[in-house]
Amino acid sequence: MYLAKRDNGEDRWEAQLRKGALEMAILATLWQSKAYGLEIIRTLEERSQLVLAEGTIYPILSRLKEDAFLTSEWVExxxxxxxxxxxLTKAGRERLQKMAEAWVDFSRNLSRLVAPVLSKKELPQ
Structure with a gap:
């Protein structure tokens, strides 16, 4: 689970990492179909183990709508x-595609950097 009590530097770092990825994650949940707020929260939890409160997601949704990446409609x-x-709007789809490509490049490059740490190989001194 990604929710952690933020009482030390490690927890703050993880929270910042999660916060930076939230916009992309929210847009990604809407790639295939429209959804309402609670549905987005549940999808994020089920597919990515991101556990969010409603108070976290709605300001992001509002900002994405204001930036013309999302539309919204009330449905009974x-x-x-x-x-x-x-x-997603057309601009939202384009934004998500760029974000996903950047994420893949970033994570691939960073993975190479941390591979020795994860494999516990001894580093040259």
């Missing part, structure tokens, strides 16, 4: 209360 639900569904 079976339960009787309307839900706000979010969908």
């Amino acid at each position: 639900a079976d339960a009787g209360h309307p839900r706000k569904y979010y969908a």
